[in-house]
Amino acid sequence: MTGLLNRGKLGSAAIALGMITAAFTTEAAADTYKWITFKPQGAGDAQAISTQWFIDEFKKRTGDEHEIEVYWGGSVAKTREIPDSLAAGVGDFGDIVTPYFPDKFPLNNAVGFFIPQPKSTIEISGLMEKWHETYPQFAEELARSNLKAVGFRPLESYGLLCTTPIRSAGDLKGKRIRTYGFAYPALVEALGATPVSVATSEAYEALERSILDCTPIGPALAHGWKYDEVAKYYIEIPLGASFGHLIAMNLDTYNGMDEKTRAIVDQLGKDYAKNYAGELDKTISAVRAGWPEKGVEVIQFPADELIAVIDDERIQNVRKEWIGRAEAAGVPSDEIVEELRF
Known part of the structure; x- marks a missing residue:
């Protein structure tokens, strides 16, 4: 009887250990990606708000399996350091202010050479997305720096x-x-x-x-x-x-994602432009309304x-x-x- 009880206890312990191991395995399988940005977290503008939206949506759309931790306010890399920091894997996602690098990313800074031009924020975002889909040289230019564009954030x-x-x-x-x-x-x-x-x-x-x-x-x-x-x-x-920012990823990180997660990132990049433009429009309307005062x-x-x-x-x-x-x-x-x- 004692042997049976001991075997029962051992069996229960094994099951419990298995459950704990499974829980840790599941947790270990989840990835936390780093987003490096020059924007302060409390900026409260369209850029900061839409960045947080992207992060929240990524976690939700991956079923809480993956998440992104943001390093705000240049705490990891300053504005002009972000492309090299991303390329080196210091971060996985980041904001690249394209006009600061017209010689490094001339194709992706096309709009910066065509001022004035008649397009709005959402129209420029659509054009950038179209050019990346039509001309592989746009992506190749970034790939030479181990970068991948996953979203576009034109300025107002x-x-x-x-x-x-x-x-x-x-x-x-x-x-x-x-x-x-x-x-x-x-x-x-x-x-x-x-x-x-x-x-x-x-x-x-x-x-x-x-x-x-x-x-x-x-x-x-x-x-x-x-x-x-x-x-x-x-x-x-x-x-x-003006074409302002690329939402970029370290290319190795992007390629290392499973197919499902990559598809989520790709769709998020497309959806991001609409969210950002909507937030920007709200900010502009509020500013204009307050200007007379x-x-x-x-x-x-x-x-x-x-x-x-x-x-x-x-x-x-x-x-x-x-x-x-x-x-x-x-x-x-x-x-x-x-x-x-x-």
């Missing part, structure tokens, strides 16, 4: 925020306007203004101290950076939505006066530079150029 449509009213091209003559990249300096010069290179973090003081007269920006970012405290004229000049005046700029300078040789040379890079990579540029034409 830009105008000019100025310290004095600008009602026509004539009012821009001699104005000092913040520029960066290739297209903006050429456009500012074509409009008769002076391009000035000033970091985003320094533009508030530059506007306040009249080092700058204007900066290209959208309402959400103007409010987020508090520029609208020191510059009270928002000029509705149709510069178009802050004393910000919105001024319509004659669109035809902007469009008239697009044929300027300086602007066209910037566009030709991208066309040359695209054709050297084997990408037929005609359709892309046409899609970005006014």
Whole structure:
């Protein structure tokens, strides 16, 4: 009888141990991926909100089998460090500010060479998705840095925020306007203004101290950076939505996912654009609604006066530079150029 009891106890212990082992095995099979970003967690803007949405959706759609932990506020890698950090596997997901790397990712920064252009945030996102599906060279450019684009986050449509009213091209003559990249300096010069290179973090003081007269920006970012405290004229000049950020992955991490999880990430990337654009629209509407109380005046700029300078040789040379890079990579540029034409 004692032997039977002992065998029963041993059997129960074995079952319990098996259950514990199974639980640990299941837990071990779950993956926690790292997302590295320069955005502060409490930013409360469309970028931060939509990032959290992606993370929550990933966990939900994988049935809580996998999750993403975010390292906010540049705690792991600063803005310009993220591509190399992702490539090295320091993170699995991350935000790449594409215009900061026009030489490293020229194809994926196509829109940065075509300012002004007429497309909105959601339209640019759709074009980037289409180009990646149509031209393998876009993905190959990133793959050379061990990266994979899984989503697109264009910036909002830009105008000019100025310290004095600008009602026509004539009012821009001699104005000092913040520029960066290739297209903006050429456009500012074509409009008769002076391009000035000033970091985003320094533009508030530059506007306040009249080092700058204007900066290209959208309402959400103007409010987020508090520029609208020191510059009270928002000029509705149709510069178009800039292509801002890639939601990128370490390519090895992406390829190492099982087929089901990869499919979830791919669909999330497509769904992300709509969520982000919706959050951005809500922010822009709220900012615009609050501008009268802050004393910000919105001024319509004659669109035809902007469009008239697009044929300027300086602007066209910037566009030709991208066309040359695209054709050297084997990408037929005609359709892309046409899609970005006014």
